Amino acid sequence: MEIGSVMSRDIRVRNIYDITNMNGQVLNDLRAPLRNFVRTSILQDGPSTANNIRDAVDRLMADIEPSITSNLQVSVRRGKCTPR
Numbered sequence: 001m002e003i004g005s006v007m008s009r010d011i012r013v014r015n016i017y018d019i020t021n022m023n024g025q026v027l028n029d030l031r032a033p034l035r036n037f038v039r040t041s042i043l044q045d046g047p048s049t050a051n052n053i054r055d056a057v058d059r060l061m062a063d064i065e066p067s068i069t070s071n072l073q074v075s076v077r078r079g080k081c082t083p084r
Helices: 003-010 013-020 024-042 050-077
Strands: none
Touching: 013 024
């Protein structure tokens, strides 16, 4: 997912410090690039209707599920997580 590149272009170490200290201005500064990312990459330039948002979430979940599953399996093998 491209969100990391969006964040890395527009956020700095000082911004992370400000966010952890509840400085909302940093998030306001990120609003425009994040909105553009959601509109173009997540919603694929479609309108923000319930159906398009649902489809976007389905695509995101399909995109990140292999990574999450892989990370969980590694953690379980290393004894960091006990499966139920």
